[in-house]
């Protein structure tokens with residue numbers, strides 16, 4: 001199976017994984033040290049504002065434009081009309097221009113990629129960079145009216161892009177990078193007792209399980225917060241995170257969530273936490289899914 005062969009090839013190239021993890025960590029540290037402006041810029045690139053990663057939306061533009069460009073290039077070999085050639089050139093240029101925002105969003109997502117996927121992420125990025133270089137050479141040749149070379153370089157770029165696109169799909173569908181890692185179940189539709197009130201101490205998070213879903217309880221200044229206990233980005237246990245002023249910061253890649261409603265304050269997660277109402281009845285903490 002091709003996906004297994006790719007996994008084996010990457011797993012057997014430790015330098016790729018090592019360099020991938022190091023590069024991702026260096027970018028992420030740079031973002032964290034850049035303070036709020038850097039985090040806001042990366043939130044934008046992750047797609048926190050959209051509730052969905054932006055990178056896959058942009059890759060569709062690149063792949064779509066370059067695929068149609070290749071088709072028109074092939075057609076132009078039999079049909080020398082300037083309209084067919086112009087369409088091929090325009091589509092090639094659109095795809096190449098779209099690589100810039102696509103690469104920026106990809107770099108943002110790569111910066112917080114789980115370590116086990118960093119090698120594949122790096123290979124995906126390298127393939128994208130090589131295909132960009134080949135397409136730039138193609139555009140240059142087309143501008144110089146060396147059409148044969150223009151088509152040659154773009155076909156080469158298209159082949160490398162196809163490999164890169166395959167690796168991108170492999171990251172999402174096999175390694176689950178960028179997807180919501182939480183199960184979609186919605187437990188506790190009715191008030192459900194989950195813990196003795198005396199067992200939840202101020203500032204000391206507790207994790208309980210209701211209908212097979214883990215829920216984080218946190219008490220601060222008399223208020224009890226209840227949200228999903230694991231981060232949607234890569235399932236870090238949020239009980240190990242940092243709690244501050246009604247927010248929790250994920251211990252692995254520093255997504256920040258509002259404990260009141262589970263909403264995302266900072267990425268890389270683009271998905272909110274499940275959120276629950278909480279109350280105390282007869283010395284027990286009860287929760288139910290937030291309405």
Ligand code: FES
Nearest residue numbers: 231233234250253
């Ligand atoms: S696991 Fe990556 S931000 Fe939480």
